[in-house]
Every structure is written in C-alpha cells, then in structure tokens.
Amino acid sequence: MEKLSYDIVIVGGGLLGCATAYQLAKRKAGSILLLDGNDIASQASSRAACLLTRARTKPGLMEIVQETYDCIEEIEAMTGEELGLQMCGSITTASSDASLKGLEELEAAATRFGIPNERIDHKRLKELLPWIEADAVGAASYMPTDAFIDSASLCQGYAHAASQLGVMLKPNCKVAGITAEGDRITGVRLQDGIEISSAVVVNAAGAWANLLMRPLHIGLPFTPVRSHFWITSTDAERFPVNHPFTVIPDARAFTRSDVGALIIGLRESQCQAFDPSTLTDKLEDFDFNQAAKWTVLDECAPLLKAYLKDIDTLPIAHYMSGPSCYVPDAKFVIGALPQYVGLYTVTGCCGGGVACGGGMGRLAAELITGEETFVDAALFDPMRFGEVDPFAPEFQKRCADARSNKKGG
Ligand SMILES: Cc1cc2nc3c(=O)[nH]c(=O)nc-3n(C[C@H](O)[C@H](O)[C@H](O)COP(=O)(O)OP(=O)(O)OC[C@H]3O[C@@H](n4cnc5c(N)ncnc54)[C@H](O)[C@@H]3O)c2cc1C
Incomplete structure (x- = not known):
C-alpha cells in the first residue's frame, strides 16, 4: 500500500x-x-x-x-456506464382489512411524495400480470415508476x-x-x-x-438475519422481464420476473438470526441452513397459493440466501x-x-x-x-x- x-x-x-x-x-x-x-x-x-x-x-x-x-442517474452520466435500471413498475395487493389499511397509507404517502400510483381493477391487473389469480386480490395499487437493478x-x-x-x-x-x-x-x-x-x-x-x-x-x-428467495425454472412467456414486481403482504411475499423466471421472496413467521461471531469471512463458506430452502417454502407457499395457483408444482431452479442486518x-x-x-x-x-x-x-x-x-x-x-x-x-x-x-x- x-x-x-x-x-x-x-x-x-x-x-x-x-x-x-x-x-x-x-x-x-x-x-x-x-x-x-x-x-x-x-x-x-x-x-x-x-x-x-x-x-x-x-x-x-x-x-x-x-x-x-438520483445517484443512479448521476453515476451513469458521470462514468458513461449503463447500470441497467429496469423500470418495470410494481403492484402491491391487499386482501384483508389490515393490508387494505396498509395499502391506503402507502398510496397516501406515495401521492404526498409525488410518486405515481393508480388503484387498478381486476381486468387491468390481469393485463399487467397474467399469472396472478385476480380473484384473490381485494385491491391492487400499480406504481409504474418502481424499478429493479442488479x-x-x-x-x-x-x-x-x-x-x-x-x-x-x-x-x-x-x-x-x-x-x-x-x-x-x-x-x-x-x-x-x-x-x-x-x-x-x-x-x-x-x-x-x-x-x-x-x-x-x-x-x-x-x-444478521437470513433473507432468501427462490427462482423458478425459465418460462419466458409467462414471466417476461417487463412484468411489474409484486408485493403481497397477506402472503408475506414478493415476486419479480428475472430473465424469464420468477423470483419468489417469502418471509417465514420466525426468521432466523445468526450470531455474528459465527460468520465466516466469505458468505459462500457460511451455512445459512440450506434445509430452509424446502421447510420455509412448505410453510409459506400455502399463503401464496391463492395468488400463484401452481406454486406447488412450479419447478424451482435456484435458492438464494444471505444476511440482512435487522434492527x-x-x-x-x-x-x-x-x-x-x-x-x-x-x-x-x-x-x-x-x-x-x-x-x-x-x-x-x-x-x-x-x-x-x-x-x-x-x-x-x-x-x-x-x-x-x-x-x-x-x-x-x-x-x-x-x-x-x-x-x-
Ligand atoms: C436474499 C437477499 C435479498 C435482498 N433483497 C433486497 C431487495 O430486493 N432490495 C433491497 O433494497 N435490498 C435487498 N437486500 C439487502 C441488500 O442486499 C443489503 O442491504 C446490502 O447488500 C447491504 O450492503 P452492505 O454494504 O451493508 O453489506 P455487504 O455487501 O455484505 O458488504 C459488507 C462488506 O464488508 C466487508 N468486510 C467485512 N468485514 C471486513 C473487515 N474486517 N475488513 C474488510 N472488509 C470487511 C465484506 O467483505 C463485505 O464486502 C437483500 C439481501 C438479501 C440477502
């Protein structure tokens, strides 16, 4: 040095x-x-x-x-590198009184801050996201300027x-x-x-x-608390990259289309914390309890099934886990x-x-x-x-x- x-x-x-x-x-x-x-x-x-x-x-x-x-825009302009922001939009659903209240608060916050948001009916929901079981959704809010980025x-x-x-x-x-x-x-x-x-x-x-x-x-x-998601096998027709990502509070779930597969994030009722003194220097050497790949899916999939009918039979190609630092x-x-x-x-x-x-x-x-x-x-x-x-x-x-x-x- x-x-x-x-x-x-x-x-x-x-x-x-x-x-x-x-x-x-x-x-x-x-x-x-x-x-x-x-x-x-x-x-x-x-x-x-x-x-x-x-x-x-x-x-x-x-x-x-x-x-x-703002940083993404600035950095792209400064370095001349595209960072690959995908403005796919998002859909947040509500199917219970509690989540409807949450959705209304979210929409009010978005409107106050100038974030475009639109309450959509079942027809529009199916247009935007054909795989979703619209009948399970009580209310849905579409926010077209939400995005994802690698x-x-x-x-x-x-x-x-x-x-x-x-x-x-x-x-x-x-x-x-x-x-x-x-x-x-x-x-x-x-x-x-x-x-x-x-x-x-x-x-x-x-x-x-x-x-x-x-x-x-x-x-x-x-x-450090385990965060994780599952990725289905590729089905580019069903899960094209431009689909909005979803937040489904009643299923403690989110989804996002990615290179023609569906990423499914599920939060178990009892999340796993890790003692920091057990961490290895590299996460690839750390055991995030891989058994959770199936046990947590078994616990959480029934909640999501109402929205994604074939979750039980959808082929799962990958599981990703890692630490999020929770307070x-x-x-x-x-x-x-x-x-x-x-x-x-x-x-x-x-x-x-x-x-x-x-x-x-x-x-x-x-x-x-x-x-x-x-x-x-x-x-x-x-x-x-x-x-x-x-x-x-x-x-x-x-x-x-x-x-x-x-x-x-
Ligand atoms: C499965 C999963 C899904 C997620 N999904 C989302 C999402 O959709 N949206 C979102 O906003 N966030 C998401 N997150 C959270 C996001 O990934 C984290 O908030 C973010 O990566 C945290 O960055 P960090 O810099 O704190 O940690 P890290 O990226 O882990 O960086 C910490 C760095 O410190 C280095 N380090 C540690 N000790 C030392 C040392 N002694 N000397 C030198 N270097 C050291 C490590 O090598 C490491 O590179 C997700 C996280 C996970 C695990």
Whole structure:
C-alpha cells in the first residue's frame, strides 16, 4: 500500500460502503481509502432481489430511496456506464382489512411524495400480470415508476464513480481492527499488521460490523438475519422481464420476473438470526441452513397459493440466501459513535440496502462532513437503543422479530 495516511477510511466495499465513499468524494471530503476483505460487491450486495421500492410509510425513507434513484442517474452520466435500471413498475395487493389499511397509507404517502400510483381493477391487473389469480386480490395499487437493478452492478457503479472522484479502493485487504488512542480514533490495522492512520473510520462492514466494534466495547443495534428467495425454472412467456414486481403482504411475499423466471421472496413467521461471531469471512463458506430452502417454502407457499395457483408444482431452479442486518425498530443504523471521536457507522440495512444505499450513504457523508442532513438523522442514531449486546440471543431475537413482521417490499 503506497500511502499509509488518509482523512477517511471506510471498512466494507458493499453497497453501503461504496455509496458512502461516492457521497463523501462528491463532497470533496478529503483523501479516502475504502478497504474490503473480499472483492468489492461480492458479499450481501451480490445476493439481493434488487427491488427499488419507492413508496414507504416510515419517515425519511422515500427521500432516502429517491436519493438512490438520483445517484443512479448521476453515476451513469458521470462514468458513461449503463447500470441497467429496469423500470418495470410494481403492484402491491391487499386482501384483508389490515393490508387494505396498509395499502391506503402507502398510496397516501406515495401521492404526498409525488410518486405515481393508480388503484387498478381486476381486468387491468390481469393485463399487467397474467399469472396472478385476480380473484384473490381485494385491491391492487400499480406504481409504474418502481424499478429493479442488479445489486452488484449498482455497487460497482458507486465504486467506479468514487474511484473516478479520487477514492482509493483496496479489495482483498481485511481490516483486523480499528485503532484508537484514548477516546480518539487513529485508523485501522490490517491483517498483515500494517497500520493506516486516519482520524475518521467508517464501519460499513455489513453483517460483520459488530465484530469490528466488539474490541472497542461498542454494540451496534442489529443482527444478521437470513433473507432468501427462490427462482423458478425459465418460462419466458409467462414471466417476461417487463412484468411489474409484486408485493403481497397477506402472503408475506414478493415476486419479480428475472430473465424469464420468477423470483419468489417469502418471509417465514420466525426468521432466523445468526450470531455474528459465527460468520465466516466469505458468505459462500457460511451455512445459512440450506434445509430452509424446502421447510420455509412448505410453510409459506400455502399463503401464496391463492395468488400463484401452481406454486406447488412450479419447478424451482435456484435458492438464494444471505444476511440482512435487522434492527429492532426496522430502521437503519447511521451516524457517529459517541464513545470515540471519529468513529462512524453505516449499517443495519433491514433488507433495504439496494433501494436505500444511495440515501444511507448521503446521510453518513453529511454527518461526517458536518453538513445539514437531508433527513432527520435522529431516526437512525446508532445509540437510540442505549447500550445493546448484539451477541446476546435475546437481542438477536428482537432483531429477527423485526423481519418476521415485515410485509412490505
Ligand atoms: C436474499 C437477499 C435479498 C435482498 N433483497 C433486497 C431487495 O430486493 N432490495 C433491497 O433494497 N435490498 C435487498 N437486500 C439487502 C441488500 O442486499 C443489503 O442491504 C446490502 O447488500 C447491504 O450492503 P452492505 O454494504 O451493508 O453489506 P455487504 O455487501 O455484505 O458488504 C459488507 C462488506 O464488508 C466487508 N468486510 C467485512 N468485514 C471486513 C473487515 N474486517 N475488513 C474488510 N472488509 C470487511 C465484506 O467483505 C463485505 O464486502 C437483500 C439481501 C438479501 C440477502
């Protein structure tokens, strides 16, 4: 490594680290080094279902998602690379009183924020999505400007743009520890013993972030929870790529057409949390409990059957699982850690780092540079739960429960 001193070191080259690097570089925040123990975009950020759902009812989230859409445009213009955004639209359904109330709130939020949305009847629903059993759907809202994007391409887009703006990217360079003197951050120590000095360190190490915080006696309020989806065999006529993706709260499900197959996301009633200390350096070496591929499908498929009649017999070609970092209140963890001057984190993605990464990175960058923030930073304050022990099973269960209750996209 040529240079051993930077203004800012970011640990983690997934969506959140790369988006933060891009946002900091855009603000000319100084010399920036981004380190990843693996390849850039190779971990959780290459396993996503890739939905960029715009309408949200939680405060600050629509602004955050909009920032991601803005980043995509900016980066394409800046680097000349197409990131492959597919504006397929989305359909959210409601078949119970509770989900109808949720749908009305979502539509109201979308309208307030200027996101086009249209209540559609069964005829229009079948035109847009011929495979769906329209009779099972009580109400449906179509949002034509929703999109999806390959998450690894988006992550590489942030990384290329950051690099073009001067950020030094170092993949395959694992950080062994964050260093401090007294209450001040001094930098990071690499696995081979080399020390890099920096007054600011941003922990964007995803599922591993608490392993780096542990020696500093800091617990970030999240735990890795298994997210997963199934992909059917190809049937390009039935599942063409331009179909809207769906969010079906009454089945705790989402679907998306992808290269002629259907991606089916299902949330089990009891989501599985993982103790961060059991994680391997590479997700491909980690056992996400592959048996879940069939047990969870068996648990959840009956709920989806009303909408996708042949789910029992549809050939399943692939299963994808990975960690999403869930927080008890299902909101992100972004900001300064008051225990050390110069220590920041951007994590706790709650399954939304593709849609929200651009905005999460912007908020982190604004907090680091001391700018006024574009959303209320207190919502995402890492200390809002007080001291937590992310290695304690009771805390991990609280985090898993936040995902078990998730119904949205
Ligand atoms: C199955 C699945 C489906 C999903 N679907 C969606 C979706 O549809 N829409 C959406 O918005 N989001 C979705 N997500 C969530 C999204 O993938 C995550 O929010 C996002 O990838 C998180 O990015 P990250 O940067 O925090 O983590 P990662 O991509 O895992 O990056 C963290 C990086 O830190 C590095 N690292 C860790 N420790 C160290 C160390 N000591 N030294 C150096 N580097 C280190 C790792 O190598 C890794 O590359 C999904 C996730 C999964 C698993």
